[in-house]
Amino acid sequence: MTTNRAVWLAFFLNLSFTIVEFIAGGVFGSSTVLADSVHDLGDAIAIGLSAYLETISNREEDSHYTLGYKRFSLLGALITAVILMTGSVFVILENITKLFNPQPVNDEGILWLGIIAVTINVLASLVVRKGKTKNESILSLHFLEDTLGWLAVILMAIILRFTDWYILDPLLSLVISFFILSKAIPRFWSTLKIFLDAVPEGVDIEQVKSDLEQLDHVASVNQLNLWTMDGLEKNAIVHVCLEHVKHMDVCKESIRDLLKERGFQNVTIEVDSSLMNHAHHKRCVDELKSLDGHEH
Incomplete structure (x- = not known):
């Protein structure tokens, strides 16, 4: 299944259960389930x-985004991670007070609702777990x-x-929320670094x-830029100075092979020769001398 279809299926599964959860919360008279349905609605969104x-x-890349649209996947992962962390913090703050004033729950109704919920979330997790994008990784954490x-x-x-x-x-809600925060925060930071063009x-x-x-x-090596657009494909821009321009083709191939061995799929290479640089430097000096002579 493609990434696109997997994420959409996960969305519809989550939204469907949110509706079921809201109805069940009203039937069982459980404010806990109703509150969780609101939380899950935010997750579904x-x-x-x-x-x-x-x-x-x-x-594909176009005249508006010449480097493509892959960063939009990262944006989705960042938004989902923020909502996940915010929801966990909200649950922590809400349940700290409940430790001192626990409320009764309808155990039989909640038991059956829990079985349905686990089934749906396991199914959704299986749908997206094979995905490799940061977005799917964050969604897997959500499920x-x-x-x-x-x-x-x-x-x-x-x-x-x-x-x-x-x-x-x-x-139990506090334990789970702290566990999720311990996973979500590093994922969020990892995704944010990619978004900011950090070294992979x-x-x-x-x-x-x-x-x-x-x-x-x-x-x-005069310039070396390493980054990734989506956490999957690695890109590199290399500017090197060679001992002689006649070695250009051989060196380009060696550079490309070295970087591909390290997982870089897209490599841009710019080459100068030290002899070319020397000639350029000499020409600049001669031009400056000429200008200086004209001034006098």
């Missing part, structure tokens, strides 16, 4: 937005959050059938530069 941006990201949350609810419902430990409800993760730019300088006939 975020996923829908991500799906739309994922669709845009698949467009992990929901699955863990509802598993905790199921466990709580079973325990509450035999006890009145209602404090388990806010306690796992790439040591100083080592790459050193390896380029050690290639035969390379006198110096």
Whole structure:
């Protein structure tokens, strides 16, 4: 299944369950479920937005975006991550007070609703888990959050059938929310760095530069830019100075092979010769001398 279809299917699954959850919350008279349905509605909107941006990201480059639309996928991942983190913080703040005043819940109705919720979230997770984009990675984390949350609810419902430990409800919510934050924040930071054109993760730019300088006939590396548009394809711009212009073709091939070995798919190479630079420098000096002679 393509990334686009996977994200859209995940959106419709999430939105459908949000409607079911809202109805069930009213039937069971559970304010907890109703509040969670509002939270899930926000999640569904975020996923829908991500799906739309994922669709845009698949467009080819044009006169408006000459580098393509891949960054739109990252934008969707950032928005989803922000909503995920905001929702987790909201749950934490809300449930801290409930630790001191736990409320009874309808354990039987919540148990069956939890089973349905886990089934839907596992299905949605299976749909997007094979995706490689940052957007799909963030969505997988979202479904992990929901699955863990509802598993905790199921466990709580079973325990509450035999006890009145209602404090388990806010306690488990806090544990899950802190766990999700510990995963969401690093994902958000990783995506943000890509969005800001940071050097791709796992790439040591100083080592790459050193390896380029050690290639035969390379006198110096004057410019080296490494980045990725979407976290998948790596790009490089290299400007090197050669010992002699006759080695240009051989050196270009060596540079391209070296960078491709390190996972760079798109490589742009600019080459100068040290002899060309020397001639250019001499010409500039002669022109300055000529100008200086005219002034006198």
